[in-house]
Amino acid sequence: MSDRPEENALVPGPPPISFEAQELDDETRTEDRRGELGRLPQDILFQQRKLDALSHLTGGLAHDFNNILQGLLGSLQLAQRRLAIGEADKAGRLIDASMAAGRRAAGLTHRLLAFAQRQSLDPKPVDVAALLRSKETALREALGGNIALHMEVAPDLAPTLCDPRQLESALLGLAANARDAMSEGGALSLSLTGVVLAGEAAAAENVPPGTYTCLTVTDNGSGMTPDVCERAFDPFFTTKPMGQGTGLGLSMIYGYVKQSDGSISLQSRAGEGTRLRILLPEVVDLPQPIQTEGHLVTAGANPLVLVVDDDDMVRDLVTQVLSDAGYRTIAVGDAAAAMTVLRGGVMPDLLLTDVGLPGLNGRQLADAARELQPSQKVLFVTGYAANAVVGGGEFLEPGMSILMKPFEVGELTAKVAEMLESRH
Structure with a gap:
């Protein structure tokens, strides 16, 4: 790689x-x-x-x-x-x-x-074995015809708590790195197993004791020298020629894994290839769905969206996009104004809120809104999630979702439509 x-x-x-x-x-x-x-x-x-x-x-x-x-x-x-x-x-x-x-x-x-471990993640129970198999064709295409792909998956693995889209991105990124390290051809091996870590073993991996899914990625490419290995996860560090790499690939995977309460390590020797090992926690408790009443939206119902964002430009943009898509909207600049609307008896079909609001943040607003209406659907729109929306490997509650800024106009309307069509 x-x-x-x-x-x-x-x-x-x-x-x-x-x-x-x-x-x-x-x-x-x-x-x-x-x-x-x-x-x-x-x-x-x-x-x-x-x-x-x-x-x-x-x-x-x-x-x-x-x-x-x-x-x-x-x-x-x-x-x-x-x-x-x-x-x-x-x-x-x-x-x-x-x-x-x-x-x-x-x-x-x-x-x-x-x-920086501050991206917006949507952790959920993921069958990593099934995800790995579903990406086999894409991985082979990324590697090219002169690199063999070997996959070994242990049976009966428990679901893993992670963001599946980010895991897919990490897999494809690692395959691309391996391809570049094997310009003359070679082999890439992907191994998926379950491991139980306790005591010194957990401390050595810098993770809490528990059961983890272990993904091991091994290539027989050019390998790395010790000084390169030491800096592999540094942002903007790359061994590629100018213009052929940003140096953000491995640093991004490192941040994703750590933010998912996992661990990442690598082993390599110049001329002998590289082995990278990722640990992700298995699911312990699954969230229970919230039974909703009166928030199933039917065609032609002209749903109402309460838009909350302290940035005038973003708020106006979101309101215009939703209006063009046929939604009714109420737009306010902070959580206090939003609570005034909600306490006044307005029951929006969707609360669309920024996370970094002045006063109460978006997650606190969502919690307050659900005290008034437990089935309230919430879409968080954020460019910097930290732990304000969800952290520590927790799930977003049913009926909540995240859209990362900056987003495409089509992504916004598709996400809103998806949430309004869902029963939970």
């Missing part, structure tokens, strides 16, 4: 940022700096390395975003010029280019949130 470290011993997922001095463009200067750091007192050394790592992270982030913004702003400015002189046919292509740049920016922020 080319974007990942190869090591001589099993290495647990490192801290999100490696405290090793890093400079983006001047390797000689970096070596001199490291020599100076070695002569500093330990506490000053630690802080300096921390700042150097943050400098590497922010430098990489600024570089990528500047490229995206150049394409976005430049395309919009040219489109504005074309429209001003009546060349609307030429403006369409430029608008498409600006939208593509916006999607690239959205992808970058999602990866950064994943690394």
